[in-house]
Amino acid sequence: MALADREGRMYATERHQHIADTIDRVGRVSVAGLARDFGVTTETIRRDLDALEQLGRLRRVHGGAVPAGQSALAETSLDERLVRDAAQKDTIARAALALIPPTFRGSVLLDSGSTTGRLAELLAAWAPDENGAVLDISTNSIPLAARLHAVANPHLRLRSLGGAVRGITGAAVGPTTIAQLSEIRPDLAFVGANGVSAEFGLSTPDETEAAAKAAMVHAARRVVVLADSSKLDAESLVRFACLDEIDTLITDAAPAPDLAASLSDADVQVVLA
Missing domain, CATH: 3.40.50.1360 (Rossmann fold)
Structure with a gap:
């Protein structure tokens, strides 16, 4: 059981890194797309996104996530x-x-x-x-x-x-x-x-x-x-x-x-x- 827990945590860490990398590269991810790519449930992906949002790595939006700095009010010169x-x-x-x-x-x-x-x-x-x-x-x-x-x-x-x-x-x-x-x-x-x-x-x-x-x-x-x-x-x-x-x-x-x-x-x- 301990080994399974350890593997689960490692896999979650790998998912988190992949999600963060994709956000940086593409600018947005969707819950449905990530669930399909990883072969996990949408509930698992939502938990991943919640965890990454708490770490300041992204910002949750409807259906997925965008970069943490991307706000509906964000505007540059x-x-x-x-x-x-x-x-x-x-x-x-x-x-x-x-x-x-x-x-x-x-x-x-x-x-x-x-x-x-x-x-x-x-x-x-x-x-x-x-x-x-x-x-x-x-x-x-x-x-x-x-x-x-x-x-x-x-x-x-x-x-x-x-x-x-x-x-x-x-x-x-x-x-x-x-x-x-x-x-x-x-x-x-x-x-x-x-x-x-x-x-x-x-x-x-x-x-x-x-x-x-x-x-x-x-x-x-x-x-x-x-x-x-x-x-x-x-x-x-x-x-x-x-x-x-x-x-x-x-x-x-x-x-x-x-x-x-x-x-x-x-x-x-x-x-x-």
């Missing part, structure tokens, strides 16, 4: 996010740029964010395939508007949306921003998200920024969400859209089966960059 997962964001931005070829004639709305910021850098050099054509760009991001204005590209017509500016993201938000968004109908809106979840939809930590994002979703003819794989299956505090309110998700890794099924049911096109 734009400068910090620009350097995090930079390669993935560059890849996603290039895939997004493919939706605005030199033949494109229309208007674009850019949300505030690090991945949309990468797209803005690419758009700074945009040129049409015929003289005199312009690309109309609206944005609520003060940093992105300043960047696009500085390049003085004659093929870009820039509209900066006003409002109260959030210091951490540089985004204009509030009633003024929402009122201006209600007066435009852009052909394409590129929107960022802190979380893309099968159950909760698209979310972000701040309610004022969520309101601005929701207004963008409602304003645009086509909504394209730019989200690197760390945002998939994550949930932030405030939902700004359901999955069936968006048209396309551009990301750098295939969504997990549950999220992929929900995206398919919502008729969302998934583009892997």
